[in-house]
Structures are given as structure tokens and as C-alpha cells.
Amino acid sequence: MSPVLQGILTILIGVGGCIAYFYGSNLIxxxxIFPARNDDHGRNINRATMVRPWLFLFPALFALSLYLIYPVIGSFIRSLYNRSGDTFIGLGNYVQMFSEDGFRTAFLNNVLWxxxxxxAATFFGLLVAxxxxxxxxxxxxxxLIFMPMAISFxxxxxxxxxxxxxxxxxxxxNAVRDYFGMAPIDVLQxxxxxxFFLMxxxxxxxTGFAMVILSAALRGIPEETVEAAIIDGANPFQIFFKIKVPQIKGTIVVVWTTITILVLKVFDIVYAMTGGNFATEILPSYMMDFMFRDDGRATAVAFVIMLIxxxxxxxxxxxxxxxxR
Structure with a gap:
């Protein structure tokens, strides 16, 4: 089937299925279930009103259970077995994992990241904004600064x-080093x-992501507070750090934690640049090392990443x- 035709059919089936589900569930x-009878009309309307939100939430809850909760529980159970999955070893994979130097290196690198x-991303984003x-x-x-966001890792x-x-x-x-007469080096080794070079x-x-969010937050600061600070004799640095930054503190924290979640799951950069060699291993790349040769320990690492x-x-x-609010 042509990819274009396949995409069109997917959209039609998806949208049509959603419309059919919501229309059919409301009709039923x-x-x-709660027909509008004369003898119990008001009571049935109240019951239907209480149930209706759960009809709208059911597809999302079902997908969440199928693609998130079930895999999490299944991964944890799988991590309690050996590689072949036929022998229950309890927390053996976790004990072996925590005792390895490779895991400690990956964990410390993840903390550093x-x-x-x-x-750094939040600081530069705020500065640029x-x-x-x-x-x-x-x-x-x-x-131009936001453009790297459109590039894959x-x-x-x-x-x-x-x-x-x-x-x-x-x-x-190395071009700069060569200009000053120094020998070339491989910074990734x-x-x-x-x-830090990978970071x-x-x-x-x-930085582009942080810039966009923080720029919107800065523009939302009331001009009255800035004008009052200027009248009181505040310089630009005082206005920025003592007037503006405190007012967008919540947004800064949200940007910070959002990037932190991304950092804890990043894999592509390390895998593409060094493959985890030269002591650059992080937990996701460490997990990939065991995925095809020790499935039990790989799922144990995945569960640890989720807990973090x-x-x-x-x-x-x-x-x-x-x-x-």
C-alpha cells in the first residue's frame, strides 16, 4: 500500500473511530442504560452526567494502561528472572548490577548530566530570552537559536x-590548536x-526550548513593576535579577525539571558519539549494552531509570x- 494512502486511511479510521465511539457511547x-423516562427522568439525567466523563476518559485510560502500566509491571516482573526467563532469581539482577563498576560509572555520569x-540550558535560555x-x-x-530543536539527536x-x-x-x-602550533587531540577520548563535550x-x-518558554514568561511580567523599579533607581542587573527572575521563578523550575527528565532518558547522543566508550556510559546506553545479551539486567536498569x-x-x-492557578 502506498504510504500516502496508508496515512490517509489511518487518519480516516482514527478520526472516524473516535467519532463513532463518542457518539455510540453517548447513545447507549x-x-x-439511563433512558429518559417520565417516572425517573431527573434521576437518570444525573446518573448519566456522572458516568459521561468516564466514557470520555476511557480511551486514554485504556491506552495508558496498555502502553504504560502493563509494560512497567511486566518489566519489573521480567527483571526478577534470569536471561531465559524460566528461573526466578529475585533481586539477583539488581544486586549484580549495583556491584558493577560500569553501572556506578553510568549512574555518576547521569548525575553529572x-x-x-x-x-546550563536554562541559564542560556533565560539570557538569550x-x-x-x-x-x-x-x-x-x-x-536561529530555536532551529536546533528541529534536528534529531x-x-x-x-x-x-x-x-x-x-x-x-x-x-x-583542533583547527584552533593547530593555529597555535599544538598537536591535534580527540576530545571525546x-x-x-x-x-562535558557531549553535554x-x-x-x-x-537552549532554544528554554528560550521560548522563558521569553513568554518575561513578556508576561507587568510593566508596572519594572517601571517602579526604574523610578526607584534600580540598574538593569537589579531589575533583571531582583524584579524579573523572582516573578518567573515557577516557569524557570518547570523548564529546569522538563529538561532534567529529558536528560535522564537521553541515549542517542552518547550512542552516536562514543557508543558509551571512554567512560561516557550513561544509564540508557548501559541498558542497551545488556538488552541483547542479558535481558533480565536490561529490564532492571530500565526500572531503575523509571524510578529516578x-x-x-x-x-x-x-x-x-x-x-x-
């Missing part, structure tokens, strides 16, 4: 591979610091809800 609810990338709002061509600058990694290339004719870093890629991508992401996600949802 109003005509069969979670500390550096959200802070403030500076571009003062420029006539600020919208053009924002578009693998595509961005390939771009930065050229930047980090140890050939002075290709790599910018420098222990510890190579992690730069994600910061480059996520869950508190940050809950915090992010709560902060977003508080912003909407």
Missing part, C-alpha cells in the same frame, strides 16, 4: 562530530571531560499545575 448511555545540562527582547532583529535571533551528534574531529582541516577545536550538544539543542525519573516528573506536574 442515554437511550439504553542532570546537574550540568538543565542548569532577555537579550533578544531588546533587539529589533530579536525574532530572527530567536529563530542523532543528526545533532553527527554535526558536532565534525566540530570535535581530530583533523585540523575539519574540527574547529579525554576521561571525565569528554562527558554541550544537548545544551545547544535545549518518576519523582522529577511528579514535581514537574505539580509545578505546572501551580502555574495554572
Amino acid at each position: 448511555l442515554d437511550k439504553l 542532570a546537574l550540568v545540562v538543565p542548569a 532577555q537579550l533578544t527582547d531588546r533587539l529589533r532583529w530579536g525574532n530572527i535571533a530567536k529563530s 542523532v543528526g545533532a551528534s553527527l554535526i558536532w562530530k565534525f566540530v570535535y574531529a581530530n583533523d585540523p582541516d575539519i574540527g574547529i577545536i 579525554i576521561p571525565f571531560w569528554n562527558n 554541550v550538544i544537548l545544551v545547544w539543542i535545549q 525519573v518518576l519523582p522529577v516528573m511528579i514535581w514537574n506536574i505539580r509545578q505546572a499545575r501551580s502555574e495554572m
